[in-house]
Amino acid sequence: MTITKTSASAQSSEDLLPDLTEMGAVTLAVGDLDKMLAFYQGAMGLQVLAQERGTAVLGRRGRPVLILDQDGTLSHASARAAGLYHTAFLFESATELASVIYSVARAYPAQFQGSADHIVSEAFYFGDPEGNGVELYVDRPRDTWSVADGGEITMGTLALDPNAYLRSHLTEEGALAVADSPAKVGHVHLKVGDIETARGFYVDTLGFSVTATHRDQALFISAGGYHHHLGMNTWESRGASERTPALGLGEVTITLPSADPDSLGALEERLASRGVARVFDGRELTVFDPWRNKVRVTLA
Numbered sequence: 001m002t003i004t005k006t007s008a009s010a011q012s013s014e015d016l017l018p019d020l021t022e023m024g025a026v027t028l029a030v031g032d033l034d035k036m037l038a039f040y041q042g043a044m045g046l047q048v049l050a051q052e053r054g055t056a057v058l059g060r061r062g063r064p065v066l067i068l069d070q071d072g073t074l075s076h077a078s079a080r081a082a083g084l085y086h087t088a089f090l091f092e093s094a095t096e097l098a099s100v101i102y103s104v105a106r107a108y109p110a111q112f113q114g115s116a117d118h119i120v121s122e123a124f125y126f127g128d129p130e131g132n133g134v135e136l137y138v139d140r141p142r143d144t145w146s147v148a149d150g151g152e153i154t155m156g157t158l159a160l161d162p163n164a165y166l167r168s169h170l171t172e173e174g175a176l177a178v179a180d181s182p183a184k185v186g187h188v189h190l191k192v193g194d195i196e197t198a199r200g201f202y203v204d205t206l207g208f209s210v211t212a213t214h215r216d217q218a219l220f221i222s223a224g225g226y227h228h229h230l231g232m233n234t235w236e237s238r239g240a241s242e243r244t245p246a247l248g249l250g251e252v253t254i255t256l257p258s259a260d261p262d263s264l265g266a267l268e269e270r271l272a273s274r275g276v277a278r279v280f281d282g283r284e285l286t287v288f289d290p291w292r293n294k295v296r297v298t299l300a
Contacts, residue, residue: 090139151225219233
C-alpha cells in the first residue's frame with residue numbers, strides 16, 4: 001500500500017489539539033480474561049497494575065496502556081462492523097521491540113499476521129486470542145521523516161523480513177526474558193463506515209490534523225506533527241452503521257498535556273458549539289464518534 005500525501009485541513013490554531021497530545025490506555029471488552037492475560041501479560045510482558053471484579057489494568061512501569069474488562073454476556077461483532085482495527089504499542093528501541101516480538105511469536109506463532117516498513121516506523125502485527133489487532137512498533141528518528149509543507153508525512157508499506165529483523169536486533173538477554181520496556185500506546189487504528197464522516201468528527205471537530213490519506217479508504221491524523229495518533233479505514237467496514245455492544249473495543253483514551261489544562265475546556269466548548277453530545281465533569285470529557293466508538297479525553 002502506498003499512502004498518498006494530502007494537504008492538512010485549514011484549521012485555526014484555536015481549533016487544534018495541543019502539540020503534546022498523546023494516546024492513553026485502550027479498553028477492550030473481553031470474553032475470557034484469563035486467556036487475554038496470558039497473551040498481554042504472559043507473552044507481551046505487560047504488568048498487571050490493578051485487578052478486581054473481572055477488570056485488569058495493564059501497563060509498563062506504572063503507566064497504564066490497556067484495560068481488559070470481562071463481560072460474558074457479549075459476543076463478537078461482524079468483521080464488517082465498525083470498531084477496532086488494531087492497538088499499536090510503541091517501543092523506545094529496536095532491541096526492546098525485538099524481545100517482545102520474539103516472546104509473542106514463540107508463545108502464539110499462529111497469531112502472527114505480518115510486518116511492514118512504514119518509512120516512519122517498523123511494525124509487526126499479531127491478533128490477540130479474541131481477534132483484536134495488535135501492532136508492535138518502533139519509530140524511526142523523527143528528523144528522518146519526510147514532511148512537506150502543511151504537515152503531510154510520507155508513509156508507505158514496504159517489505160520487512162521479521163526473521164532478519166530478529167537476527168539484527170534480538171539480544172541474548174532479550175531472548176531469555178521479555179524486555180521490561182516502557183511501552184505506550186503510540187496510536188490506535190479504527191474501522192469506520194466512511195472517511196469523510198470520520199474526518200468531520202476527528203479533524204474538524206476534535207481538532208486533530210490530517211497527516212496522510214489513502215484514496216477514500218484510509219485517513220491518518222495526529223497532533224503536534226506525529227505521523228499518526230489515530231488511523232481509520234474502510235477496508236472491511238465501508239458503510240458500517242453505529243456499533244451495538246460487542247466484544248472488542250470498549251474505549252479509546254486521548255490525553256492532553258497537563259501543562260495546558262485549559263485545552264480540555266476549550267475542546268468541550270468546541271464540541272458544545274457544534275452540537276456534539278458529550279459528558280464533561282471538569283476533569284475528563286467523554287464523547288462517541290459517529291459509529292459509537294467511545295472516546296475519553298483527559299489531562300495526562
